[in-house]
Amino acid sequence: MDSIMTDARWTLVGTIDDIPVLGSRVVRTPDGDIALFRTAADEVFALEDACPHKQGPLSQGIVHGRRVTCPLHNWVIELATGEAVAPDEGRTGHVPVRVEGRSVSIALGMARLSRGGCRKACAHV
Numbered sequence: 287m288d289s290i291m292t293d294a295r296w297t298l299v300g301t302i303d304d305i306p307v308l309g310s311r312v313v314r315t316p317d318g319d320i321a322l323f324r325t326a327a328d329e330v331f332a333l334e335d336a337c338p339h340k341q342g343p344l345s346q347g348i349v350h351g352r353r354v355t356c357p358l359h360n361w362v363i364e365l366a367t368g369e370a371v372a373p374d375e376g377r378t379g380h381v382p383v384r385v386e387g388r389s390v391s392i393a394l395g396m397a398r399l400s401r402g403g404c405r406k407a408c409a410h411v
């Protein structure tokens with residue numbers, strides 16, 4: 287786990303190089319553990335590190351395309367939304383990510399976390 291630096295509503299959590307390709311890194315935040323995922327195309331996504339099924343650690347799952355497969359029972363979760371792929375149903379919290387150069391920031395204040403519901407201006411419905 288790593289510490290974080292706060293700058294207004296965006297929180298700097300490191301660089302893209304801190305996240306393995308097709309892997310993840312967990313950051314501890316006041317809102318709980320957030321898993322940062324990096325795709326083969328260097329896209330970065332952030333999800334609450336808890337599967338919508340039985341709270342499995344998504345950070346330990348397998349990243350493929352823009353999805354991650356949970357290590358516990360193989361549910362597949364969309365990285366962009368936290369939604370479970372059918373036939374499974376459910377959603378984990380997703381957090382907006384900003385990549386500037388190699389720096390990665392997350393917007394915790396706009397996170398849609400499963401235990402707290404949508405807060406502030408999150409457009410996710």
Ligand code: FES
Nearest residue numbers: 337340342356359
């Ligand atoms: S806890 Fe993730 S699939 Fe069951």
